[in-house]
Amino acid sequence: MSDELPDLTYYVGGNAGPYRDWDAVNAPMIRHWCEAMGDKNPIYTDAQAALEEGFPGVVAPPTMMQAWCMTGYSGQAAPGSTDADPMAVLPVLEAAGYPGVVAVNCEQEYERYLEEGDRIHFYSTIESISEEKATTLGTGFFVTQLCTFYDQRDEVVGTMRFRVFKYRPKASEEGQA
Amino acid sequence: MNSVLVSQINIGDTLPELSIDITPKLIVGAAIASRDYQNVHHDKDAAQALGSPDVFMNILTTNGLVGRYVTDWAGPGARLNKVAIRLGAPNYPGDTMVLSGQVKTVDADSARVELEVKGENKYGYHVTGKVVVALPT
Numbered sequence: 001m002s003d004e005l006p007d008l009t010y011y012v013g014g015n016a017g018p019y020r021d022w023d024a025v026n027a028p029m030i031r032h033w034c035e036a037m038g039d040k041n042p043i044y045t046d047a048q049a050a051l052e053e054g055f056p057g058v059v060a061p062p063t064m065m066q067a068w069c070m071t072g073y074s075g076q077a078a079p080g081s082t083d084a085d086p087m088a089v090l091p092v093l094e095a096a097g098y099p100g101v102v103a104v105n106c107e108q109e110y111e112r113y114l115e116e117g118d119r120i121h122f123y124s125t126i127e128s129i130s131e132e133k134a135t136t137l138g139t140g141f142f143v144t145q146l147c148t149f150y151d152q153r154d155e156v157v158g159t160m161r162f163r164v165f166k167y168r169p170k171a172s173e174e175g176q177a
Numbered sequence: 178m179n180s181v182l183v184s185q186i187n188i189g190d191t192l193p194e195l196s197i198d199i200t201p202k203l204i205v206g207a208a209i210a211s212r213d214y215q216n217v218h219h220d221k222d223a224a225q226a227l228g229s230p231d232v233f234m235n236i237l238t239t240n241g242l243v244g245r246y247v248t249d250w251a252g253p254g255a256r257l258n259k260v261a262i263r264l265g266a267p268n269y270p271g272d273t274m275v276l277s278g279q280v281k282t283v284d285a286d287s288a289r290v291e292l293e294v295k296g297e298n299k300y301g302y303h304v305t306g307k308v309v310v311a312l313p314t
Contacts, residue, residue: 029210036203036210037238039245043253053253062257063244066237070212106236107261 005096008129008141011089017123018150019086020078021068025118030060033067059113065149065158066108068120086124089143093166098140105163111156119152127161140167180254183288183312192250192278192292197242199272199298204234211237234268239304243294246276247308254313258289262306272298281307288314 023029027045034044042049043059050058060068071077085091090101114120130142147160197203208218213235216223224232240260248255268274274296282291289311296304 032210033207033241036207037241037245038197039241039248041245041248041253049253061241061244063237063240063260064211066240067211067213070237071214072212073214075214103236103264105261105263106240107259108240109259110257113256 006092008089008092011092012126012129015123015125016084016086016088017082018080018121019069019082019124020080020121021119022072022078023068025060025068025114025116025120027058027116029067030058030064033061033064037061055113055115057116059115062110062113062158063108065110065114065120066147066160068114069122069149081121086147087126087143087145087164089126089129090164090166093141093143098166098168100138100140100165100167100169102137102165102167103162104142104165105161107161108158109160110158114151114157118157120149120157122147122149122160135165135167136170137165138167138169140165180252180313181250183283183285183290183314186280186283186290186312188280188283190280192246192294195246195249195276197274197276197296199234199268199270199274201232201270204232204238204268204270207238207241208235211235211241213237229267229269231269231271234303236264239264239268239296242274242276243296243304243306243308246278246294247292247310250278251310251312256311257308258311259309260306261308262294262304264304265302266298266300268298268303272300274298274303278308288312 043053047057124147127144127146144163149158151157205219218235276296278292278294281293292308
């Protein structure tokens, strides 16, 4: 039995933010990332190599874009961030009997490489919430979030489209049958 | 380090495979380097309480490894434009993920190359996706 499901269209759209960075783009955090990923691309750690590639200094791996605005150890968003939950529909679905969550897609596009000193923030909108779908995991909803990342000049540096499946696991469906 | 030029690339070209040992050190170290402190990426008991056999790799690390895989091949002159991945079987400690890639399209005018990238572990595909990279001319 499904609990009463609220009108999900209420949660589509919006423009939650800003979600800010804790630190300016910086060489030590870039180096830590590259060490862990095993990434030896010299433009990330060697200023001379970056200069030869036309950058003013080392640049961040583009896939690191999201890391700058992560909450980190404290679990708190960086100062100056909104308190709004960018995925407010997820606890709503949880309360309606869809406790499972799994990430399905992550699509990042980059307008430019981030340089030392850049300050990053993002805004989040919910692009879509699917009809209820049955999958091998269970039945639930695909929720697609679009985050747009900006720099200190409020110019777009990249986007991230992130899709999760919020579902009622199959076993619990059988258990409730 | 040399960079691959767009003129050297043909549709159907394959990238050298990259085999990555999935260790607790990699999972935890890369989760922290990406500032992801969700307990399922460093606390085995917490991961098991949520139904996983062990800690597992976070998405930022998968993105980072896919980006690294492409620029390992393409060199420092390459510029990543897009990394679009679909997530599948989790990466657990003790497993090995083998990354492979193939050129799907080449646009000589924009010098952009679209690659199909896959990362397979013993359960199946951890990641499949598309990477768009601009190469030097």
